Amino acid sequence: MSVQTVRTGVVGAGFMGRLHGRLLAELPNAEVAGVVDARPEVAAQVAEELGTQAYPSVESLLDGISNLDAVIVATPEPEHRPAVEAAAARGCAVFVEKPIASNVGDADAMIEACERAAVPLMVGHILRHESAYVAMRQAVEETRLGRLMTAYARRNATIQEGHRLGGRTSVVQYLAVHDADLLLWYHDSPVESVAARAVRGRIAESYGTPDFVWLWLHFADGALGIIECGWALPEGWGGWADGTAWQPFGDCRMELIGTDDVLSLDLRTMNVAGVDRSGWRFPETRHWPLVNGRIGGAARLQMEHFLECVTTNTRPLCDGQAGRAALAVCLAAEASLVNDGAEVPLSAIERRKEFERSEGGQGT
Numbered sequence: 254m255s256v257q258t259v260r261t262g263v264v265g266a267g268f269m270g271r272l273h274g275r276l277l278a279e280l281p282n283a284e285v286a287g288v289v290d291a292r293p294e295v296a297a298q299v300a301e302e303l304g305t306q307a308y309p310s311v312e313s314l315l316d317g318i319s320n321l322d323a324v325i326v327a328t329p330e331p332e333h334r335p336a337v338e339a340a341a342a343r344g345c346a347v348f349v350e351k352p353i354a355s356n357v358g359d360a361d362a363m364i365e366a367c368e369r370a371a372v373p374l375m376v377g378h379i380l381r382h383e384s385a386y387v388a389m390r391q392a393v394e395e396t397r398l399g400r401l402m403t404a405y406a407r408r409n410a411t412i413q414e415g416h417r418l419g420g421r422t423s424v425v426q427y428l429a430v431h432d433a434d435l436l437l438w439y440h441d442s443p444v445e446s447v448a449a450r451a452v453r454g455r456i457a458e459s460y461g462t463p464d465f466v467w468l469w470l471h472f473a474d475g476a477l478g479i480i481e482c483g484w485a486l487p488e489g490w491g492g493w494a495d496g497t498a499w500q501p502f503g504d505c506r507m508e509l510i511g512t513d514d515v516l517s518l519d520l521r522t523m524n525v526a527g528v529d530r531s532g533w534r535f536p537e538t539r540h541w542p543l544v545n546g547r548i549g550g551a552a553r554l555q556m557e558h559f560l561e562c563v564t565t566n567t568r569p570l571c572d573g574q575a576g577r578a579a580l581a582v583c584l585a586a587e588a589s590l591v592n593d594g595a596e597v598p599l600s601a602i603e604r605r606k607e608f609e610r611s612e613g614g615q616g617t
Contacts, residue, residue, distance in 0.1 A: 259283045259563050261323040262314045262345075264336050266290035266299040269350050269377070270327035272541055272548065274303050276556045277325075279547050283560055286321055287314045291328075311336045315343045322346065323563050327377075329421060334359040337374070341366040346563040350377045352430045352583065353576035357602060360580055364573035373562045375569035376576030378434045382558065383539055383551035386435060389509060389516050393439050399513030401440050404478040406432035409465070409504040411491040412455065415484035420460030425449070425583045425590075429468055429482040432507070434571070434579035439509065442474040446596040447585035456485050468586045471596070489532060498543065499527070499536035 259282060263274045266288055277283040285305045290296035293309065300307035308314040315321065324340035326333055326349040333354050340347050347367060353376045354360040367374035380386045392398060408428045418427060437444070447470055451463035465483035472478065491501030507518040520539060527534040536542075541552040562569045585597040 257282070259322045259560050260286040260318065260320060261325060262287045262289065262308075262318065262321055262340075263299075263303075263325045263327065264289040264311055264314070264340075265325075265327035265329075265332075265350075266292075266295050267327060270325065271299055271302075272552060273325045273327060273348070273556065274299060276548050276553060278303050280553075280556065280560065282564070283556075286318050289314050311339050315339060315345075323348065323559075326350065330355040330426065331359075334363055337363040338366045341370040341372055341374075344370055344372060346373045346375075346559075346566075348375045348377060348559045349576075351379075351434070351576060352376075352426050352580045353573060354580060355426070357577060357581055357584065360573065360577040364577065367573060371566075373559075373566065373569055374573040375559050375562060376571045376573060377555065378431065378571040378576065378579065379540060379551050379555050380431055380435055381438065381571050382554040385518050385520065385539070386507065389507065389518060390439060392514070392516055393509070397514050398509060398511030398516060400474075401442075401472075401476045401509060401511050403476065403510045404436050404439070404470075405481075405506070405508045406435065406479070407481045407504060407506040408432055409482065409486050410484040411486045411501060411503060412484065412488060413491055414503075415456040415464065416459070418484070420462050423462055423466075423587060424464075424482050424484050425466050425468070425586050426580075428484065429466065429480045429586065430579050430583050432480045432482070433468075433470070433582040434575065435507070436470060436478045436480070437575070437578050437582070440472060440476060440478070442472040442476060444470050444478075444582055444599055445473050446471045446598045447582055447589060448594055448596045449586035449589040450594045451590050452483075454485055463590070466586065466590070468582075469596075470582060493529075493531055493534050499534060501535065502537040502540070 277285045285303045287306050287308050288300040289308045296307035323346040326336045337347050449468045452465040454464040456464040464485035468480040470478035505520040509516040522535045523538045540550050542550050581602045584602050588597045
């Protein structure tokens with residue numbers, strides 16, 4: 254497939270859908286052809302911002318635009334599958350936000366639909382396009398690390414983020430899935446089992462979902478991966494954002510220890526720090542910063558990569574199978590949480606898929 258301008262529909266007009274829509278509007282080889290959201294007033298507002306038309310459903314978008322090339326799916330995870338399947342059936346390339354789905358049965362159905370239609374399926378694991386994380390991948394590819402022994406990842410957001418999500422999803426599927434994907438990208442030995450433990454605080458009191466979770470990934474070659482994730486950093490970490498162009502992010506780190514090298518990443522300060530009478534401020538500079546009035550960073554690089562995959566009909570850097578693998582790790586962690594932290598084999602997640610298929614269950 255070769256097109257000059259990629260005509261793209263945006264399904265889901267929340268934070269990420271709006272971000273992707275703005276990126277498409279800013280890039281020279283893309284056009285936002287329409288916006289879909291379950292909330293008509295939100296769809297209309299975002300469509301007006303992007304200079305396009307609002308549609309009430311995925312079907313109306315696909316019926317109303319005959320030459321649509323691609324669809325961005327940024328709805329809540331349980332709604333990914335019908336939108337992806339509908340888009341693929343019309344021959345549209347698909348970008349779906351992470352996690353790819355809320356269960357492996359849906360993930361497999363989405364992968365199969367795109368393979369059947371011979372269209373690219375890309376999962377929005379944005380950190381594969383973030384320069385610091387890519388530098389770590391490059392070092393691993395150059396075998397500078399030697400044999401991986403341990404990996405540690407931290408991704409903690411502010412409690413404001415936990416309140417914003419309001420229990421709609423889990424911190425594992427919302428945050429840890431990023432680092433699960435990275436560890437699988439860095440290390441080619443399969444994960445055999447996963448264990449997890451939760452810590453509960455104010456978010457749990459409000460919404461019934463853990464504030465922090467730690468995951469242990471046991472690789473087949475003996476390596477150990479640890480992921481710490483949470484959305485309950487105190488308000489002061491990001492409470493300074495109101496009324497300023499500086500936006501907060503969180504506490505993100507990554508460390509790989511091998512037999513020959515140690516690779517360490519620390520994005521707590523995001524390379525820039527400020528301090529005023531209220532305290533320290535660390536603005537978001539890496540993922541979707543505004544650069545001279547336009548969105549830059551990893552989000553822009555990710556969208557440029559997707560558009561290239563659409564125009565050349567090539568496999569994305571993070572395809573459906575990669576998204577599925579990260580999801581399976583997170584589902585195993587959540588299964589461990591309901592079993593007092595017991596190790597859960599990845600094979601158990603495959604058995605759950607068979608249950609979903611035979612019983613019509615949706616999983617979590």
